[in-house]
Amino acid sequence: LKYHWTHYPYCGGAFQSPIDLKPGLLRFDPTLRPIEIQNYNLSPNEQLTLGNNGHSGEYKSSVLSTNYISLPQRYTAAQLHLHWGSSSRLTGSEHTVNSKQYAAEMHVVHFNSDKYPTMSIAVDKSDGLAVLGVLIEVGDFNPAFEQFLRFINGIKYKGKSKMPGFNIRQLLPARLDEYYRYDGSLTTPPCYPSVLWTVFRNHVTISRKQFLALATSLYSSDARDSAPVSLNGNYRRPQPSDSRVVLVSFKEGKYGLQSTCFIFFSRNAKVT
Numbered sequence: 001l002k003y004h005w006t007h008y009p010y011c012g013g014a015f016q017s018p019i020d021l022k023p024g025l026l027r028f029d030p031t032l033r034p035i036e037i038q039n040y041n042l043s044p045n046e047q048l049t050l051g052n053n054g055h056s057g058e059y060k061s062s063v064l065s066t067n068y069i070s071l072p073q074r075y076t077a078a079q080l081h082l083h084w085g086s087s088s089r090l091t092g093s094e095h096t097v098n099s100k101q102y103a104a105e106m107h108v109v110h111f112n113s114d115k116y117p118t119m120s121i122a123v124d125k126s127d128g129l130a131v132l133g134v135l136i137e138v139g140d141f142n143p144a145f146e147q148f149l150r151f152i153n154g155i156k157y158k159g160k161s162k163m164p165g166f167n168i169r170q171l172l173p174a175r176l177d178e179y180y181r182y183d184g185s186l187t188t189p190p191c192y193p194s195v196l197w198t199v200f201r202n203h204v205t206i207s208r209k210q211f212l213a214l215a216t217s218l219y220s221s222d223a224r225d226s227a228p229v230s231l232n233g234n235y236r237r238p239q240p241s242d243s244r245v246v247l248v249s250f251k252e253g254k255y256g257l258q259s260t261c262f263i264f265f266s267r268n269a270k271v272t
């Protein structure tokens, strides 16, 4: 299944996402505070809607709410979803870090609930959305992801099913203080440039088996279709950075070295 991207003018416009988080774009901002989340620990009695829209497996819940203390507004979580590669290609994240693409990426989508009553009203406003992005690598088994992976057979084809609530916090990296922050867009049509992005610096892992469950269990077609189409490789390529700067909450590490450590040779330098 493919979107008709060209039908959506914003998709060809400015401030699009994802982007490559490359050293030259990054600027340390000491005022970026750790992300604070509230009410991510959902009761198992609470039914979440697990859906397959043909683009990505996703949950919707109206009770998740998060509060970024570093921002003047409160954002309420509306859904989370994933982007991933295929069984033959373990790369499927949307954001890349200095050109490195991860195996998958999770997006927890929030809307500015101080200013707008619903997600659908906020979605095209410049200050409407805030998305938390989590980069996912294949490695150790992840018990938190297993809590919903064991339900994905229920949404094999386009449609919806229910699953019990669980602690969404466990899907995020341990450290919520190290992240990239920039202004961007939805990564699927209509590509509104309405997203304040927070991509955590530290990735989480899922096992190879878990990745393969994600990459092979879902179809982007209806159950009644005679030729089911696998749902995978559902990521958008990095977009131009335009004039944007990516603020980073952390100072140490590789990006600092790469952006400041140059060796200039004189024009006559030769290797002999």
Ligand SMILES: [Zn+2]
Pocket (backbone or CB within 6 Å): 081, 082, 083, 107, 187
């Ligand atoms: Zn997404």
